[in-house]
Amino acid sequence: DAKTTQPTSMDCAEGRAANLPCNHSTISGNEYVYWYRQIHSQGPQYIIHGLKNNETNEMASLIITEDRKSSTLILPHATLRDTAVYYCNTMGSGSGNTGKLIFGQGTTLQVKP
Amino acid sequence: GAGVSQSPSNKVTEKGKDVELRCDPISGHTALYWYRQSLGQGLEFLIYFQGNSAPDKSGLPSDRFSAERTGGSVSTLTIQRTQQEDSAVYLCASSLGARYYEQYFGPGTRLTVT
Numbered sequence: 102d103a104k105t106t107q108p109t110s111m112d113c114a115e116g117r118a119a120n121l122p123c124n125h126s127t128i129s130g131n132e133y134v135y136w137y138r139q140i141h142s143q144g145p146q147y148i149i150h151g152l153k154n155n156e157t158n159e160m161a162s163l164i165i166t167e168d169r170k171s172s173t174l175i176l177p178h179a180t181l182r183d184t185a186v187y188y189c190n191t192m193g194s195g196s197g198n199t200g201k202l203i204f205g206q207g208t209t210l211q212v213k214p
Numbered sequence: 215g216a217g218v219s220q221s222p223s224n225k226v227t228e229k230g231k232d233v234e235l236r237c238d239p240i241s242g243h244t245a246l247y248w249y250r251q252s253l254g255q256g257l258e259f260l261i262y263f264q265g266n267s268a269p270d271k272s273g274l275p276s277d278r279f280s281a282e283r284t285g286g287s288v289s290t291l292t293i294q295r296t297q298q299e300d301s302a303v304y305l306c307a308s309s310l311g312a313r314y315y316e317q318y319f320g321p322g323t324r325l326t327v328t
Contacts, residue, residue, distance in 0.1 A: 133315060135315045143321070144305050144307070144319030144320060144321055144322055145257065145305075145307075145317075145319050146319070147315070147316040147317060147318070150315040150316075188257075192315065194313060198312055198313065199262045199269065199270040199312050200245060200247070200262065200309060200311070200312035200313065200314070200315075200317070201247060201259040201262055201270065201273075202247075202249070202257060202259070202307075202317060203257070203259065204256045204257040205256065206256065207256075
């Protein structure tokens with residue numbers, strides 16, 4: 102099961118920033134936070150991951166709190182194509198890690214014109 | 215370059231028949247994963263390959279499910295004696311290795327068992 106909690110749904114106006122929260126209060130020291138999204142009828146798509154420092158790539162920014170118990174995914178200028186289910190989870194980086202993804206219910210983000 | 219491809223894109227089969235689903239990962243990706251997603255449900259892990267070995271097959275739901283990978287590349291997921299509850303979208307993903315968080319997914323095979 103996913104070890105995170107996310108709001109079930111959120112709305113965002115097109116062109117505005119979308120801020121998606123994720124709670125991972127039981128995260129352990131060697132676990133990364135990762136985000137994927139799934140647009141309707143498509144396979145999941147990797148967005149970003151991070152350990153403790155904030156991360157940014159061409160898709161999004163990831164802000165992780167200092168205690169690492171929560172994080173926020175930021176889509177700086179949401180477009181209609183960003184409407185999707187967004188999944189957050191944690192995964193260890195040790196040698197026993199198989200990399201299998203576990204998704205909870207995620208947050209359904211609806212970007213509105 | 216080419217992404218992950220899967221075939222067929224759709225498969226309708228009768229209950230009790232065997233089916234084979236194919237996955238062509240991105241060239242050079244050593245890790246390969248099979249997942250499935252039932253209608254309105256989350257992602258369910260099935261099996262993980264590192265090269266041609268499957269160190270984690272804990273997600274296979276029954277012994278009717280098997281998978282192999284050859285040449286460190288193509289993988290085939292076989293479902294024997296299909297049941298209606300096997301109906302789902304079967305997704306394949308590949309990555310540079312288990313320690314890489316970025317997995318690339320194929321478009322999936324929609325399996326319908328009638």
